C-alpha cells in the first residue's frame with residue numbers, strides 16, 4: 001500500500017548528506033532541559049538563556065542500592081547504566097480490533113520501513129522502525145527515534161503525522177514497549193470478565209479491550225468485559241479519554257481504592273428485588289473475575305529513560321513506602337479472582353522490595369491456594385531475567401540485616417515482608433536464640449550496621465527464599481533497548497484462607513490525592529467461602545472527593561478531553577452540536593470547565609437504565625431497527641429525568657448484568673463512565689423539525705449498523721469521497737444522480753451513508769461486513785451533511801486514497817474507474 005508518500009513527494013532518496021548527519025546526531029541525543037531549571041544543579045536562576053542542558057542522570061543512592069541488589073552482574077553494570085541514561089525509543093501498537101489494522105500493518109511493513117530507512121541511513125544498518133519480535137502478529141512496533149526526535153526532526157515529518165493521526169483515531173496507541181507485556185501474560189479471552197485494578201492512564205486497559213473485541217463480527221458484542229479502576233479521579237478521566245477511541249460497550253470505569261474494591265456480593269433471595277424469579281437465576285450475585293491485572297502504583301524507576309526527572313527524585317524510601325499498599329492491592333485482586341483464574345502482578349520498578357518481596361508475601365499469605373506460574377515458554381522472544389531469590393533492605397542510609405534491626409534502630413515503616421525471609425521480629429529473635437543455643441554466631445552480637453559508605457556484604461543477607469521466585473520476570477533496559485518492568489503471573493488454585501492482618505499506616509504515595517495518606521491504621525479481614533466468594537471487612541479512609549480536589553487541578557495529559565459519559569454530563573449546559581460539527585467540541589478550556597463540573601457531581605449521578613418506551617419506539621421506528629438488536633435493558637443514561645436526557649449509552653450484556661447487580665446492592669460500585677454513546681439528542685435548528693429527536697453517534701454506529709433498515713443509503717466511491725471532502729453536498733450535485741434523488745427522499749434528520757464497494761452505488765439492502773465503511777450524515781432540506789469529526793474524515797480519505805493507489809499500482813483493468821476517482825480527488829485537493 002502506498003500510504004501518503006507519493007502524494008506528498010517525500011520518497012526520500014534525495015536526502016542530502018547534511019540531513020543524514022543531522023539525523024545521526026539527533027539519534028545520539030540525550031534528554032535536555034532548560035539551563036534555568038531551578039532544580040538543575042548547574043542552574044542559574046537569573047539567566048534567561050535558551051540553552052538546554054542534559055538532565056542530571058547521576059544518583060549515588062540509586063547506584064549503591066542496585067549494585068547491592070545484584071539485579072545485574074558486576075560485569076554488566078556499565079552497560080546497564082549506560083542504556084538507562086539514554087532516552088527511550090518510541091514504541092506503538094496497532095489496535096488489533098480496528099477495522100484498518102491490516103492496512104496499517106501493511107503500510108508500516110511496505111512503506112514506512114523502506115522510506116524511513118532511505119531517508120535516514122547512510123550505510124547505517126540500524127532499522128529506523130521494526131516490529132517487536134515478541135508481540136503477536138507484528139502489531140507492536142519499536143522506533144529508534146525518541147518521541148522528541150519524532151517531533152523535532154523534519155525528515156520524519158510524514159511518519160510523525162501518520163502516528164499522530166492514527167493515534168487520535170484509535171487505530172494505534174503509543175505505549176512503552178515493556179508496558180505492553182503484562183496483558184499478554186494474562187491470557188485473556190473474549191468471554192472473560194477482567195478487572196484492571198490500577199488502570200489509569202489506560203494503555204493496558206486498551207490492550208485488554210482489544211483482546212476482548214478480537215474477532216467479533218459487526219453488530220455483535222463479545223461476552224466478556226473489563227472493569228477499569230483507578231483511585232485518582234483525574235487519571236480516570238485520562239483513561240476514559242484513551243478508551244473512548246476504542247468505541248466499546250464492554251467497559252466500566254470505576255473509582256475506588258483497589259485494596260478496598262467492593263466485592264458487590266448480593267443476596268439472591270432478596271425479596272424486594274424487582275427482578276423476576278427466573279431472571280434471578282441467571283444473573284450474577286457477586287463480582288468475581290476470570291482475570292485480574294494488578295499493575296500497581298510503584299516508584300517507577302523502570303521508566304527512568306522516559307522520565308529522566310526520576311534520577312533526581314529517586315530514593316530508597318519510594319519503594320519502601322509502597323510495599324504494603326502493593327501487597328494489599330495484590331491480595332484484594334486475588335480475593336476477587338475466580339478459582340482457576342489468572343492474575344498478573346506488575347510494576348515499572350526494578351526494586352525487589354516492590355516486586356519479589358510483594359509476590360513472596362502474597363504467596364505466604366495465600367498458603368498454597370495460589371501458585372506462581374512458570375511462563376518461560378510463553379513469549380519466548382521476549383528477553384527477560386528470572387526473579388531474585390534474595391535481596392537487601394535499606395532504609396535512611398542504612399542496610400538492615402533482618403527485621404530485628406528495624407526495632408533495634410527504630411526504623412518505622414519497615415515491615416517483615418520486605419525481607420527475603422518475610423519473618424516477623426519474634427520469628428527472627430527465635431531463630432537467633434536457636435543459633436545461640438546451638439553455639440552458632442549470634443547475628444546481633446556480631447552485627448555492625450552498615451552506613452552509606454559501606455556496601456553490605458553477602459553474609460548480612462544470607463537467606464535465600466524457598467519460594468519459586470525465579471518464575472518472576474524482570475525486563476532490563478540493556479537487554480532489548482527498552483524500559484524496565486517486573487511481571488509475576490499468579491494462578492488461583494483454591495479459595496484463599498481466612499486472613500487476619502494488621503495494616504500499618506501507609507506513607508503517602510506519589511499518587512495520593514492532595515498528598516493525603518491512603519490509609520489510617522486499620523484492620524482488614526478476608527474470609528473466603530468454599531466457592532471462592534469472599535467477604536472483606538476493612539476500616540479505611542473514605543476517599544470521597546470534594547470539589548476542591550478538582551478545581552484548578554491541571555491534568556498532566558495536555559490533550560485531555562473529558563468524555564461526556566462521565567458523571568454530571570447531563571448537567572452540562574453545552575448545546576448539542578449542529579449537523580456537520582459532531583464531537584468537535586474538544587477545546588482545552590471547555591474540557592477543563594467540564595472536568596470541574598464533573599468533580600462537583602461526582603458520586604451523585606447514578607447510572608440509570610433508560611426505559612422511556614416512547615423515545616425508544618420512536619428511535620426504533622425512525623431507523624427501522626431490526627427486532628434482533630437487543631435494545632431493551634441495554635440503554636443507560638446518567639439522568640433519571642428522561643425528558644432531559646441528551647445522550648443514551650449502550651451497554652453489552654455482561655455490563656448490563658453488573659449494573660443490575662450494582663442496583664440491587666445499593667450502588668456500591670462508584671461508576672465513573674460506562675457504555676458506548678449510541679444516541680444523542682438533536683437540538684439544532686434543523687433538528688427541531690426532524691421526526692426523531694435522537695441521532696446515531698459515530699461511536700455507536702458500527703454496533704447498530706447491521707440492524708438499521710431505514711434512513712440508510714449506499715454511495716458510490718466518488719460521491720462518498722466528495723462527502724468527506726466537502727462535508728455538505730446539495731442533492732442535485734451528487735455525481736450519481738439516482739443517489740442524490742434517493743437522498744432527497746429520506747426523512748429529515750440523521751441518516752447513514754455506506755461506501756459501496758466498486759465505483760457504482762449498490763442496492764441499499766446489501767449485508768454489512770468487517771470491511772464496511774459507513775458514516776453518519778444529516779439529511780436537511782436541500783443537502784446532505786456529514787456528521788463526522790474533521791480528523792475522522794481526513795483519516796478515511798487517506799485510507800481510501802491509499803487503497804486506490806494500491807489498486808492503481810496493481811494495474812487491474814477493472815480498477816480504472818477507481819484510478820480516475822483518485823485523480824479527481826487530487827484535482828479537488830489542489831483547488
Ligand SMILES: C[S@@+](CC[C@H](N)C(=O)[O-])C[C@H]1O[C@@H](n2cnc3c(N)ncnc32)[C@H](O)[C@@H]1O
Pocket residue numbers: 179197198199200201202203204205229230231232235256257258259295296297298325348509511518
Ligand atoms: C502504574 S500506574 C498504572 C498504569 C496503567 N495500568 C496503564 O497501563 O496505563 C498506577 C496507577 O495506580 C493508581 N493508584 C494509586 N494508588 C491506588 C490505589 N490505592 N487504588 C487504585 N489505584 C491506585 C494511580 O493513580 C496510577 O494511575
